Amino acid sequence: MSSSTPAVPAQETFQPAHGWLRWATVAFAALTVGFHLWIAFSGLIPNLVTRPLHMAFAVAWVFFFGVAIAQGGGGRRSGWVIGAVGIAACLYVVYHRPELVRQYGALSGPLQHAVAIALLLVVLEMARRAIKAVLPVVASIVLLYGLLGHHVPGNFGHAGMPLDYFLGTLTITEGGLWGSLTGISVDTISLFIILGATISAGQAGTGFMSLATQIAGRMRAGAAKVAVVSSALYGTVSGVAAANTASTGMVTIPAMKRRGYPPRLAAAVEAVASTGGQIMPPIMGAGIFVMAELLRRPYAEIMVAATLPAVLFFVAAWAAVHVYALRYKLEGLPRSEMPGWLEVARTAPFFLVPFGILIGSILFTSYTLSFAAVFATLAAWALLLFGSDLLPSLRGFLLRTEQALVSGAQQVAVIAAVIICAGIIVGVFNMTGLGVKLTSLILSLSGGELWAVLLLTGLASLILGMELPTTAAYIICVAVAGPALVAVGVPELYAHLFVFWYALLCTITPPVCGNVFIAAGIARCPWVPVAGSALRLGLGLFVVPLGFIVNPSLLQLAEEPLLALAAAVKVGLGLLLLAYAAVGEPGRPWRRLLALPAGLAVIFYGGF
Numbered sequence: 310m311s312s313s314t315p316a317v318p319a320q321e322t323f324q325p326a327h328g329w330l331r332w333a334t335v336a337f338a339a340l341t342v343g344f345h346l347w348i349a350f351s352g353l354i355p356n357l358v359t360r361p362l363h364m365a366f367a368v369a370w371v372f373f374f375g376v377a378i379a380q381g382g383g384g385r386r387s388g389w390v391i392g393a394v395g396i397a398a399c400l401y402v403v404y405h406r407p408e409l410v411r412q413y414g415a416l417s418g419p420l421q422h423a424v425a426i427a428l429l430l431v432v433l434e435m436a437r438r439a440i441k442a443v444l445p446v447v448a449s450i451v452l453l454y455g456l457l458g459h460h461v462p463g464n465f466g467h468a469g470m471p472l473d474y475f476l477g478t479l480t481i482t483e484g485g486l487w488g489s490l491t492g493i494s495v496d497t498i499s500l501f502i503i504l505g506a507t508i509s510a511g512q513a514g515t516g517f518m519s520l521a522t523q524i525a526g527r528m529r530a531g532a533a534k535v536a537v538v539s540s541a542l543y544g545t546v547s548g549v550a551a552a553n554t555a556s557t558g559m560v561t562i563p564a565m566k567r568r569g570y571p572p573r574l575a576a577a578v579e580a581v582a583s584t585g586g587q588i589m590p591p592i593m594g595a596g597i598f599v600m601a602e603l604l605r606r607p608y609a610e611i612m613v614a615a616t617l618p619a620v621l622f623f624v625a626a627w628a629a630v631h632v633y634a635l636r637y638k639l640e641g642l643p644r645s646e647m648p649g650w651l652e653v654a655r656t657a658p659f660f661l662v663p664f665g666i667l668i669g670s671i672l673f674t675s676y677t678l679s680f681a682a683v684f685a686t687l688a689a690w691a692l693l694l695f696g697s698d699l700l701p702s703l704r705g706f707l708l709r710t711e712q713a714l715v716s717g718a719q720q721v722a723v724i725a726a727v728i729i730c731a732g733i734i735v736g737v738f739n740m741t742g743l744g745v746k747l748t749s750l751i752l753s754l755s756g757g758e759l760w761a762v763l764l765l766t767g768l769a770s771l772i773l774g775m776e777l778p779t780t781a782a783y784i785i786c787v788a789v790a791g792p793a794l795v796a797v798g799v800p801e802l803y804a805h806l807f808v809f810w811y812a813l814l815c816t817i818t819p820p821v822c823g824n825v826f827i828a829a830g831i832a833r834c835p836w837v838p839v840a841g842s843a844l845r846l847g848l849g850l851f852v853v854p855l856g857f858i859v860n861p862s863l864l865q866l867a868e869e870p871l872l873a874l875a876a877a878v879k880v881g882l883g884l885l886l887l888a889y890a891a892v893g894e895p896g897r898p899w900r901r902l903l904a905l906p907a908g909l910a911v912i913f914y915g916g917f
Contacts, residue, residue, distance in 0.1 A: 334374060338714035341366045341721060345499040346686070349679040357406040360487040363495040364432075364729055365399040368392050370722035371435045388438070395431035398424045402481065409481040416473040416481065425480040429733065432486060436730035439723050444781050448733045455737040464749075467741040478740060485736030486729055490784065493602040494728040498595045499721045500682035505546045505592050506717030507689040508663055509556075510709045512697045516656035517542040518560060519648040530634030531641030532568045533575070536561035537582040537630060541623045544586020546660065549594065549720075550779070550816045553583035554827045562831045570639065576832035577842035578630055580824040584816050584847070585622040587779055588615055588809070591668050595724050596780040596812070600805050603787070608678050609671045614802060614864040617877045618810070618853055624881050625849035628888035633846075636892065656697055663689040724780070731784045744788045751793040759797045763855065766790040767811045774815030775822075782812040803858060810854040817843040848891040849884040849908070856880040856912045883912035 344366065348359055370376040372392025375385075401424050402409065416422050429452070433445040454461075459469030479485030483492075517539050525534035539557045544550075558579040565575035587594030590612045597615070601608045633639065663685040670681035693709040694701045738744035755761035769790055774782035787808045794804035816824040819840045829836035857863040860880060862872040886908030893901040 334715060335711050337369065337374065338711075338718040341370070341718035342503055342714050345495065345503060345721065346683055348495060349500060349677075349683050355406060356483055356492060357409065357481075357487060358403050359495050360483075360491045361399040361402040363491065363499070363725055364486070365396045366718075367722040367725035367729070368395040368399065368431060368435060370719060371439050371726060374719075376439060376719045376722050391431060391434055394427050395435070398427045398431065402428075402487075412477065412481065414474060414477045414482045414484070415471075416477040421481070422473070422476065425476040428480045428486060429476075432726075432729050432733065435726045439726035440778055440781075444727065444730050444777050447777075447785065448730050451734045451737045451743070454743060455741055458741055458743075465743075465746055467743070470740065475740065479733060479736050484739065486732050488732045488736060489602055490599060490728050490732045490735060491725075493598050494595075494725055497601075497608075497678050497682070498598045498724055498728070500679055500686070501592050501598065502595075502720045502724060503713075503717040504663065504667070504682050504686045504689065506720060507686050507693070507713040508546045508660055510713035510716065511659050511689065511693045512656055512695070513546060513660040513689075514543065514556065515697050516653070516659045516661075518557075519653045519656050522642070522646070522648055523650060523653050526642040526647050527644075528641050530630050530639040532561065532565045533570065533578045533630045533634070533639065534627060535642075536565065536578050537623055537626050540579065540582035541585060541589055542660075544583065544589040545592055545664070550584050550586050550813070550824050551827060553586040554579055554824045555831075557583065558828055558831045562828065566832065568639070568642075570637075572832040572834035573829075573838040573842050574633065574637075576825070576828035576834060576839040577846055578626075579831075580817055580822075580828040580839065580843045581629075581847045581850070582623070582626050583828075584813060584824055584850075585619060585626070587813050588619045588622065590616055590619065591664060591671070594779060594813070595728070596783040596809050599728070599780060599784060600787075600809065604801055604805060606802070610867070611802070611806075612671075613867045615806060617863055617866055617873055618806070618857055621853055621856075621877060621880055621884060622850060625853070625884040625888060626846065628885045629846040629849070629892055632888050632892045655699060659692055659695075662692060727778050727781050728784075731781050734785055735788060738788055745792070747789040748792040748796070751790055752796060755793075755797075757797060759799070762790075762793050762797050763799075763807070763858065766794060766808060767851075767854065770808050770811035771815050771818050774812040775818065775820070777812075779809070779812045779816070782815065783809045786812060799858060800861075803861065803864060806864070807854045807858065811851075814847070814850060817847055819844075845891040849887040852884070852887065852909070852912060853880065856883070859913050880912050883908045883910075886911060 344362065348354065369392060372388040372395070416425055433448060436445045436448070455475055458467045460466070483489070518535075521535045521538035521542060525531055525538045528534055536557065539561060540553055543557050544553050562575045562579050565578065566572055587596065593612065593615065597611060598608065601611055604611070666688050667681050667685035670676045670684055671678065676684070690710065690713070693713065694706040696702055696705055751762060751765055755765055766786070770782060770786045773786050777785070787805055790808060791801070791804050794807065795801055799807070816822060817840070819825075822836075822840055822843070825836050825840045825843055829839040832839070857880075860876040862869055863876040863880060864873070866873040886904045890901045890905035890908060893904065
């Protein structure tokens with residue numbers, strides 16, 4: 310590999326803590342990861358044991374180990390108290406599970422009421438510290454509706470329910486904090502997060518960059534196309550748009566700037582390309598695992614269905630970059646900066662081996678998702694023994710293992726904070742029928758027209774996603790708008806992917822666009838021009854969900870592969886025209902004006 314080709318910096322910049330704090334962090338990370346791996350092999354353990362323990366680990370990471378937004382001294386001191394209360398409440402549920410089950414959701418006595426209130430408050434504060442205030446604010450409003458909604462006049466009120474039943478359903482049954490969302494978090498999402506962290510701790514990042522550079526580096530705008538390909542590859546591991554931007558962006562954005570790219574363009578390319586990580590198989594975003602649980606469908610089925618739209622995502626990004634290359638006369642990388650196929654062959658196994666085990670186990674065996682993730686994780690962990698030179702190093706193995714454990718445990722805690730808090734919202738929706746009422750409102754506003762429901766749902770997903778993590782925005786929006794889409798004839802899988810896609814795109818949609826902020830910070834330029842360029846680069850991405858509604862074969866790769874590929878080609882051609890309309894050459898505006906309706910016509914006329 311050429312000395313000018315840098316590795317993904319996440320591997321180089323991991324800085325462990327020092328002294329006793331380091332060893333305490335590593336030990337607790339090993340305990341956290343070990344617990345979740347043990348769950349996969351331990352057989353049937355009651356949900357009111359595994360799920361509260363899952364929350365207890367998350368509470369410890371958020372309040373004791375600082376997986377949170379900086380709170381200042383007072384926040385840190387209060388965190389120890391709140392964390393201790395939260396863990397004690399979780400352990401109370403675990404220890405008293407036999408009697409709690411016999412209470413059928415009704416609390417008994419002041420102690421249980423105190424435990425229930427403590428659990429809810431700790432979950433809200435945990436989410437606030439881990440992911441900012443919007444999600445816990447929404448959950449608090451929904452909680453108040455559950456408590457006081459019987460005073461609301463008209464159709465949006467509810468009949469009311471006893472306080473002991475309302476709090477008990479949320480905290481001692483599987484109807485709120487310990488519901489199916491938390492179940493999918495502890496049983497599946499956590500294992501895939503650990504897998505992604507283990508792969509990322511090794512040389513997979515170097516392999517991704519080497520392969521991407523070798524494939525795209527010599528083309529027009531080679532540095533930008535490397536960013537697109539590397540983000541697509543890294544997204545298969547991270548499943549988190551922000552992590553994708555921060556990791557690959559630290560390499561690709563400076564590389565583009567060195568080649569003379571305007572900083573806003575370099576940042577926009579990385580922001581757009583990294584957004585697709587959450588829908589790129591095989592390790593897609595946490596929301597996809599939630600989708601599998603909500604739809605009661607195998608993850609492999611959803612993964613295959615989402616493959617062509619995911620490819621089209623990066624086709625659209627690639628096309629826009631290519632048009633920019635023609636416009637700005639951006640050249641490819643010189644031969645001296647190419648890693649060579651020997652370097653690719655040396656580093657590719659670091660991600661190909663665990664991917665091969667994962668995909669093979671999912672598609673060709675009867676093993677569960679959890680088993681497949683554990684097998685792939687063990688393979689990735691074994692590969693941590695080797696550096697990019699393929700020579701074993703015990704010291705390197707221990708450092709990389711430490712990184713994998715700590716990073717994996719921290720990410721598990723953040724996702725748990727999101728999903729458990731979202732469980733409050735879903736639980737109240739189910740108890741009060743609020744979701745049904747909001748669905749009826751959407752149908753009423755749209756007049757039952759398909760396109761009106763689609764536009765309202767897409768807009769709601771974008772707005773919710775601006776301040777919420779993609780998973781939380783998807784859960785809330787699909788609970789409200791999913792039934793409305795189904796009511797106007799959209800199949801369930803299509804409805805869920807439609808909502809998820811728009812919740813994903815909020816990361817590049819102003820005024821709150823996380824990926825744009827991160828990329829602009831790396832590029833050292835104002836975020837507003839970056840957001841403008843990102844919207845132009847990503848114009849076609851906002852059309853893809855509408856495209857697979859009009860062309861339903863696009864999601865039927867498993868059932869009708871030829872029709873699915875034909876639909877993909879059709880939508881892809883439309884995306885090329887939209888890319889030209891968004892960023893085409895200056896001085897010929899009439900061509901761009903013609904390209905816009907032509908691209909929309911290709912995508913929406915007829916269908917497959």
